[in-house]
Amino acid sequence: MRNKRQLLIEQLDQKLMKFQESALVLVPTKGWINTIRTTLNMTRDQLGTKLGMSKGAIQKIEEREAKGQITINKLKDVGQALNMKFVYGFVPNDGSIENLIRLESEKLARKIVLRTNQNMKLEDQGIGDEKLNDTINDLANEIKREVRKSLWD
Incomplete structure (x- = not known):
């Protein structure tokens, strides 16, 4: 089920698509x-x-x-x-707002999970690469779904 934020993202992407x-x-x-x-x-x-x-x-x-x-x-x-319309705007480098959010979510998730895993390794509780990647993907999806403000820190 789409939440209000996801709907806004989709609508903005549709508007910006014309400018790609x-x-x-x-x-x-x-x-x-x-x-x-x-x-x-x-x-x-x-x-x-x-x-x-x-x-x-x-x-x-x-x-x-x-x-x-x-x-x-x-x-x-x-x-x-000049009898012309002035057009002004921004176009995402990666094609869409959704892609921008996905990339930033993955970057933040990787940072959080790797930092946590490093601390766990120091206590001899680190996780394997497969589990690490699954955890990063899960967290990235959660961050993307919520579009956390911390995404832009």
Whole structure:
């Protein structure tokens, strides 16, 4: 039975799936604003007029975007002036939120079980590799199911 957290994860993964392909798009060297403006054969003066700014201010905006020093609100404003929608978001490196949680759960479970097993070995009570792997998998599944906050420590 799925709990509320699992349902939220599934819903977010469905929304983010649409962006997986776009994550492969590289930002142009001069930034999107400059690239789109020049592709549209629009001058800085013309874009400036739409934004109520000078040609020099548009140049600064383009430079700040290329350096990654521009605000999201400014990008939205420029998008509106270009009659385009500004899109912003994050896409998981490993394909989905579920995979991200699974990998982190396995990492945390391994850390906990190996630390505990080390202490048990010192007392001559360590467990074998097969039992160790089973214990790691069981704990990882439990951590994944609960999505513990400690997962992100």
